[in-house]
Amino acid sequence: xxxxxxxxxxxxxxxxxxxxxxxxxxxxxxxxxxxxxxxxxxxxxxxxxxxxxxxxxxxxxxxxxxxxxxxxxxxxxxxxxxxxxxxxxxxxxxxxxxxxxxxxxxxxxxxxxxxxxxxxxxxxxxxxxxxxxxxxxxxxxxxxxxxxxxxxxxxxxxxxxxxxxxxxxxxxxxxxxxxxxxxxxxxxxxxxxxxxxxxxxxxxxxxxxxxxxxxxxxxxxxxxxxxxxxxxxxxxxxxxxxxxxxxxxxxxxxxxxxxxxxxxxxxxxxxxxxxxxxxxxxxxxxxxxxxxxxxxxxxxxxxxxxxxxxxxxxxxxxxxxxxxxxxxxxxxxxxxxxxxxxxxxxxxxxxxxxxxxxxxxxxxxxxxxxxxxxxxxxxxxxxxxxxxxxxxxxxxxxxxxxxxxxxxxxxxxxxxxxxxxxxxxxxxxxxxxxxxxxxxxxxxxxxxxxxxxxxxxxxxxxxxxxxxxxxxxxxxxxxxxxxxxxxxxxxxxxxxxxxxxxxxxxxxxxxxxxxxxxxxxxxxxxxxxxxxxxxxxxxxxxxxxxxxxxxxxxxxxxxxxxxxxxxxxxxxxxxxxxxxxxxxxxxxxxxxxxxxx
Numbered sequence: 001x002x003x004x005x006x007x008x009x010x011x012x013x014x015x016x017x018x019x020x021x022x023x024x025x026x027x028x029x030x031x032x033x034x035x036x037x038x039x040x041x042x043x044x045x046x047x048x049x050x051x052x053x054x055x056x057x058x059x060x061x062x063x064x065x066x067x068x069x070x071x072x073x074x075x076x077x078x079x080x081x082x083x084x085x086x087x088x089x090x091x092x093x094x095x096x097x098x099x100x101x102x103x104x105x106x107x108x109x110x111x112x113x114x115x116x117x118x119x120x121x122x123x124x125x126x127x128x129x130x131x132x133x134x135x136x137x138x139x140x141x142x143x144x145x146x147x148x149x150x151x152x153x154x155x156x157x158x159x160x161x162x163x164x165x166x167x168x169x170x171x172x173x174x175x176x177x178x179x180x181x182x183x184x185x186x187x188x189x190x191x192x193x194x195x196x197x198x199x200x201x202x203x204x205x206x207x208x209x210x211x212x213x214x215x216x217x218x219x220x221x222x223x224x225x226x227x228x229x230x231x232x233x234x235x236x237x238x239x240x241x242x243x244x245x246x247x248x249x250x251x252x253x254x255x256x257x258x259x260x261x262x263x264x265x266x267x268x269x270x271x272x273x274x275x276x277x278x279x280x281x282x283x284x285x286x287x288x289x290x291x292x293x294x295x296x297x298x299x300x301x302x303x304x305x306x307x308x309x310x311x312x313x314x315x316x317x318x319x320x321x322x323x324x325x326x327x328x329x330x331x332x333x334x335x336x337x338x339x340x341x342x343x344x345x346x347x348x349x350x351x352x353x354x355x356x357x358x359x360x361x362x363x364x365x366x367x368x369x370x371x372x373x374x375x376x377x378x379x380x381x382x383x384x385x386x387x388x389x390x391x392x393x394x395x396x397x398x399x400x401x402x403x404x405x406x407x408x409x410x411x412x413x414x415x416x417x418x419x420x421x422x423x424x425x426x427x428x429x430x431x432x433x434x435x436x437x438x439x440x441x442x443x444x445x446x447x448x449x450x451x452x453x454x455x456x457x458x459x460x461x462x463x464x465x466x467x468x469x470x471x472x473x474x475x476x477x478x479x480x481x482x483x484x485x486x487x488x489x490x491x492x493x494x495x496x497x498x499x500x501x502x503x504x505x506x507x508x509x510x511x512x513x514x515x516x517x518x519x520x521x522x523x524x525x526x527x528x529x530x531x532x533x534x535x536x537x538x539x540x541x542x543x544x545x546x547x548x549x550x551x552x553x554x555x556x557x558x559x560x561x562x563x564x565x566x567x568x569x570x571x572x573x574x575x576x577x578x579x580x581x582x583x584x585x586x587x588x589x590x591x592x593x594x595x596x597x
Contacts, residue, residue: 055084116293
């Protein structure tokens with residue numbers, strides 16, 4: 001039982017020691033030495049005492065102020081608690097943590113002195129509370145007469161006092177006149193040396209002057225009676241009004257004094273007036289401030305006396321390691337950023353170089369193209385022949401309509417006699433050739449004259465003159481020397497209907513234009529030279545290129561021109577004659593739809 005009680009007491013003491021050690025700026029479990037724990041505990045006691053004194057003085061100063069919401073007991077207690085906690089936290093902060101040189105110690109000492117100054121001022125307010133109250137009352141009384149209500153009440157009271165004084169003055173004046181009239185009347189009746197000689201005749205006995213003096217005496221008596229009657233009639237009302245005005249003025253002064261500022265600021269100003277007016281009060285105030293400043297400096301002084309503890313050394317080592325790790329991470333991040341920056345710069349420079357090279361190459365290409373255009377414009381056009389080579393196709397793929405179209409196109413093209421290519425060993429199995437009704441005589445071209453004087457001279461003159469004349473004149477020269485070129489364009493329109501009805505409509509458009517690069521044709525009566533082959537491209541060219549050529553039968557392109565020229569362009573729908581059985585003719589007239597399935 002005793003051991004259990006001893007353990008409980010030990011745990012309670014350990015808890016108090018731990019709390020005091022924490023208030024002193026340390027931790028009970030992290031301090032390995034007993035003297036370190038005791039030093040921290042002593043510092044914690046000082047911190048606790050300073051916080052308690054600050055709270056107590058704050059509550060007393062606030063309660064003496066007796067103004068505002070903090071004048072209530074709850075408000076004063078709340079303010080005292082808040083100020084005590086604040087002072088304790090600041091004092092513990094000055095005593096805990098590692099000391100960072102002389103500048104850090106100076107800063108902590110300055111904070112402790114500032115806290116001591118504030119608490120010392122509160123203590124001075126509590127010490128000089130009676131003198132401060134009297135000083136505030138005097139100031140309030142002096143300032144009360146300057147308020148509008150007090151001025152009005154004082155004016156009303158002064159008016160009543162003046163009226164009451166006027167009544168008393170009237171009575172006194174009537175009494176004085178009565179006394180003077182009585183002296184004159186007596187001296188007039190019986191003059192003596194003591195009588196005023198200027199107011200009497202000096203003849204004793206009854207006479208006119210005696211009667212006049214008696215009348216003046218009677219008038220003075222009536223005036224006194226009237227003054228007394230007026231005072232007796234008006235004096236009670238004036239006295240009541242004076243009393244009321246005095247009471248109102250007193251109430252106004254009391255209200256002004258009660259409403260006078262008695263907060264902490266007013267009390268502190270009044271304390272300054274008192275301490276500056278008295279050397280003893282100023283000395284007491286300075287001693288209070290010095291005491292509390294030393295009290296709040298004691299934890300810091302004890303911290304400097306004990307030096308670094310084990311906890312401080314461990315904390316410094318951890319801080320140094322963390323600082324080194326952060327510096328290393330920062331250096332690595334900076335280096336990575338620099339590398340990334342350098343890589344981005346190199347990549348941007350590489351792209352810029354590529355772009356510059358591409359622009360230079362394009363500029364060189366444009367320059368070369370421009371140079372070629374200039375050379376071509378200066379040298380003039382050059383004659384060039386274009387020839388289209390007919391590709392061999394399979395003969396069996398041609399229908400009668402296709403054969404007729406091919407024959408008509410070749411007839412227009414006027415293939416030369418030597419253009420036919422005969423391959424040996426090819427069996428001619430084409431359908432039988434229908435005998436044409438009549439042979440078409442091929443058109444012969446006249447031979448070109450040996451001396452081309454006029455056209456050549458015109459061309460040469462145009463080439464030399466063109467750079468020296470305006471553009472529209474050059475175009476006119478080109479039009480005069482350019483030949484007439486004829487081109488045929490074939491447009492095929494296909495209209496497809498949902499029920500698979502297909503109709504093909506071909507439109508042939510002839511367009512004529514002049515080409516300055518072509519030479520004008522020259523007519524001659526000499527035998528015609530063989531014409532260059534330039535047939536019109538048909539829609540079957542792609543299909544013929546995909547089909548394989550039958551080696552046994554030559555294509556139509558290899559048929560001699562006479563056989564092609566002898567083909568009929570009429571309604572005959574058969575191909576040229578070949579060995580073997582004849583193919584059936586296609587029905588004449590328009591095409592028909594296939595029979596329904």
